[in-house]
Amino acid sequence: MRFGIVVFPGSNCDEDAFHAAHDVFGGEAEYLWHKDPDLKGADVVILPGGFAHGDYLRTGAMARFSPVMGPVRAFAERGGPVLGICNGFQILLEAGLLPGAMLRNRGLKYRCEHVYVRVEYTDTPFTGAARAGQVLRIPIGHGEGNYFAPADLLRQLEANHQVVLRYTDPDGNVEDRWNPNGSVNAIAAVCNEARNVVGMMPHPERACEMLLGGVDGRMIFESMLKWQSTNQLSNATV
Amino acid sequence: MRARVFVTLKPSVFDPQGRTIADALHSLGYGGVEDVRQGKYFELDLATAEASEARALAAEVADKVLANPVIESYRIEVE
Numbered sequence: 001m002r003f004g005i006v007v008f009p010g011s012n013c014d015e016d017a018f019h020a021a022h023d024v025f026g027g028e029a030e031y032l033w034h035k036d037p038d039l040k041g042a043d044v045v046i047l048p049g050g051f052a053h054g055d056y057l058r059t060g061a062m063a064r065f066s067p068v069m070g071p072v073r074a075f076a077e078r079g080g081p082v083l084g085i086c087n088g089f090q091i092l093l094e095a096g097l098l099p100g101a102m103l104r105n106r107g108l109k110y111r112c113e114h115v116y117v118r119v120e121y122t123d124t125p126f127t128g129a130a131r132a133g134q135v136l137r138i139p140i141g142h143g144e145g146n147y148f149a150p151a152d153l154l155r156q157l158e159a160n161h162q163v164v165l166r167y168t169d170p171d172g173n174v175e176d177r178w179n180p181n182g183s184v185n186a187i188a189a190v191c192n193e194a195r196n197v198v199g200m201m202p203h204p205e206r207a208c209e210m211l212l213g214g215v216d217g218r219m220i221f222e223s224m225l226k227w228q229s230t231n232q233l234s235n236a237t238v
Numbered sequence: 239m240r241a242r243v244f245v246t247l248k249p250s251v252f253d254p255q256g257r258t259i260a261d262a263l264h265s266l267g268y269g270g271v272e273d274v275r276q277g278k279y280f281e282l283d284l285a286t287a288e289a290s291e292a293r294a295l296a297a298e299v300a301d302k303v304l305a306n307p308v309i310e311s312y313r314i315e316v317e
Contacts, residue, residue, distance in 0.1 A: 058306055094306070101308035103247075104254050148251060148309055182254075 001228045003029040004042025006072065006088075008052035008063050013085065013205060017048045020205040025221050034066035044081045044125070044224050045072055047088025049141070049203060059102055059144045060090035069095055081125035081227060082197045083220070086142055089189075089199030098192055098199045099157065100149040106182025110143040114214065115180050117165040117188045117202055118172045124164055124191050125227035126198045126220050135172045136165075136216040138202035140180060145201040147183035147190070154184060164198055165189035239284045241296035242315040245305045246277035280304055292316045 003021040007014045014031065022029040030040045034052075039045060053062035063069070069091075076082045076097055084092040092098040105111060114137050119130040130136070149157060157163055165188040167179045179186045181201070189200035200220075207217030247253045253275050260274040282299065284292045293316050300312045 057303070061303070061306070093308075101306050103251065103309065106252075106254055108254050108258055146254070150250070150308070153308075182252075 001025075001027045001225055002041055002043045003027050003224075004032045004039045004045045005029060006032045006034060006045065006047050006068055008034045008050070008066060008091075010052045010054055011048050011050035011087070013049035013087075013203065016203070016205045017046050017085070020208045020217070020221060021046070024208045024218070025225065027225075032068055034063070034068050036068050037071065039068075039071050039075055042075075042080075043228055044083070045075060047072075047082070047084040047091050048205070049086030049088060052087055052091060055087070055090075058094065060087060060092075060094040063091040064095035073097065076192070076197050079194065079196050081224065083126050083224075084197075084199040085203055085205065086140075086145070086201055089201055090144065092197060092199045097197050098190055099153055099162070100147055100190065102144045103146040103148050103182075104144050105142070105146050105180070108143075110141070111145070111180045112139070112141040113180070114139050115188075115202060116168050116170050116172075116178065118168045118174075119219075120163050120166055121161050121191075124195045124198050124223075126200075126223050127164055128230075129222040129226045130219050133172060134219075135168060135170060136202075136207075136219060137170075137214050138204055138207045138217050139213075140202050142181070142201055145181040145183065147181075147187045147201075149184060149187075157190060158185070160193060162190050162193065162195075163187050164191050165200055165202070239286055239289065239292040240317055241282040241284055241292050242317075243280040243282065243296055243300050243304055244277055244313045244315075245280070245300070245310050246275055246312070247309055248311050251309050278304075289316050
């Protein structure tokens with residue numbers, strides 16, 4: 001599997017994502033500079049965390065104008081799997097590839113800690129290796145992860161099963177005190193209607209080795225590998 | 239011409255920064271400040287001398303870049 005990891009000026013989790021994809025999972029991995037005109041044959045595109053373009057104006061607001069976002073958008077529209085992690089999620093929101101917006105965390109603090117998230121749906125390229133209802137312990141690190149959607153959009157997201165991860169307690173119960181940032185409906189990850197584009201605030205690439213305090217993030221990468229093998233199989237049988 | 243663009247969170251969107259500022263003011267004894275909403279302010283220097291053109295251009299820029307329509311609205315002044 002060939003991972004394409006987009007690097008914006010100000011990205012700072014690109015090497016972690018590369019390490020997880022390449023060194024932990026043995027995939028081919030390629031950095032995609034934000035001015036690159038194509039995706040170098042990537043099977044999956046990861047927009048990593050950080051502070052793209054300094055997060056000037058709003059988080060992710062400038063990054064959507066980077067040249068590489070043209071090919072990323074086209075790839076997403078063709079059904080290619082795209083994962084935005086943290087700042088990458090914020091960029092996908094600003095680019096309109098995912099619905100909603102981010103607000104400053106309730107409480108205003110930058111939250112850097114492990115959280116629990118419940119996998120709501122397993123029919124995305126990034127959750128297929130999990131079982132529905134599975135609780136993962138994955139770290140977050142953000143100041144603007146307070147996901148917001150207006151009431152009508154929120155109803156639509158829930159009806160379409162687009163809320164992929166939700167902040168919960170260790171047993172998978174949604175409780176306000178386990179919501180680290182005030183996200184509406186405790187939303188930690190959403191997908192687009194076609195389900196191939198996912199944005200998540202937690203950092204799975206930081207949770208793939210016991211040395212880093214946990215391995216629950218592996219599920220996200222294992223899902224990508226599973227998605228690709230299934231997809232290849234279905235392509236082969238067509 | 240110059241356009242001034244004021245971007246603010248929509249009334250329905252909670253503003254944690256504004257609330258914190260209001261709380262700080264209250265703790266300083268400014269109980270008369272009932273609420274605070276924080277926003278952004280932009281000054282655009284525009285090549286046109288036509289007020290209507292200036293307003294239209296500022297609105298286009300605000301729609302596309304300066305404001306996020308999911309959470310923010312804006313007001314424009316032209317002079």
